[in-house]
Amino acid sequence: MTDDNTTHFGYEQVKKEEKAERVAGVFHSVAAKYDLMNDLMSGGVHRLWKRFTIDLSAVRAGQCVLDIAGGTGDLAAKFSKIVGPEGRVVLADINASMLNVGRDKLTDKGILGNIYYTQADAQYLPFPDNTFDCITIAFGLRNVTDKDLALQSMHRVLKPGGRLLILEFAKPSNPLLEKAYDAYSFSLLPLMGKLVTNDAKSYRYLAESIRMHPDQNTLKAMVLEAGFASCDYYNMTGGVVALHKGIKA
């Protein structure tokens, strides 16, 4: 963020009030083939990153979980099985198209009963204080206009002792890997986007938004600033992705 009223949309500077709409446009465009593109772009590795997130969440039967920017429901589906009929999973996304795809997908798989769908903005979560045992946000935080506000909102709705898990693209720890990753992101991803979804622009935004997202230590400081008692992060795949875990006191 530079000027008071502007923020970044990829490499472009836009007014803050416009960012959400621009991001919405991207995700309305990619929603239908979102899962396919995730598999293609990451070679299926995104499933391993999400698996680690679930393992580290320490969610148990009967607990209450909020999956923000949950989109097509990968994490919510797994949490639904873990929390069982006594627990609750809320799948929240600001984008109606993504939420519809997620709801249809999970319902078709027979995952229902303990799962609820909410169109909500991560900056202004519509839940009472101290509601959730665990909150996850996977590859969604970088699209939020005011990340500090969103982190404070998540802190509010977490129970004391609750866990916040932020899975997001990060800065690779190896310079060589970083160069290869840049080449892949800016050349191959838009090409894949054009071939599969006929939308190279959205996947260029993806690559740019990753570069504009805070690095691991900066995000850790932001989580602590939001009021969390502790925050650690774990680099995965050489730092291409990082999982931040914050605990509310």
Next chain:
Amino acid sequence: MMSIDPTLLSALAIVVERSMNTALKYDPASRSKLQAIAPSTIAIDISDLRCQLVLRLQNNGNISVALYQPSIDSQVDVALSQADVALSGALTDFISQMLSSHQSLAHAGISVSGKVQVLSALKDVIAQLDIDWEEPLVESFGIVPGHALAQMLRATSVWGKSQSQQISQWLPETLQEELRLVPSAIELEHFSRGIDTLRAATQRIEARTQRLKNTLLSSRD
């Protein structure tokens, strides 16, 4: 020790989990025995690899597997301390125990804490695991070829077991009696008695020599 990329840990956990659950799918009896002790959590601390394996037995008979690196996360430590059974030891100790026919963990180099009856039940399930390999073969190759292949595998397994038993019977005899590469217990005992006798005689000579020296020295004075 270097920390392992969590991506690799997750991949390994998925492979182990799917293998276990696929095996259980073809052994319904073992699966229902696991359901009897579910839900339970078994935490295995592999100390030399600095890695922790957590097995969660679920009510539906499935097992979920998670792999962690220790003390990178206090919540993980809390979860491990809340496990129904916790085992700790080196990887080689765990492998030796799995291959051994002894059921007891005494002198195995593995420490155990928690509900030992859960561990006993799990060990019984593993010992009595009887996977019906014919079913997956039939699913893959068809009824007739699958059955024929399963028969061949059973025959090979029976032959392998009988060969293994025969080898364990004739190998010591061959090494000792025919090839004379290894001495027998009686020969070893005779040899060690000879060593003991030689040691005692050497000590007596040493004592006498010392006494003579002392006598010579005192007579000069």
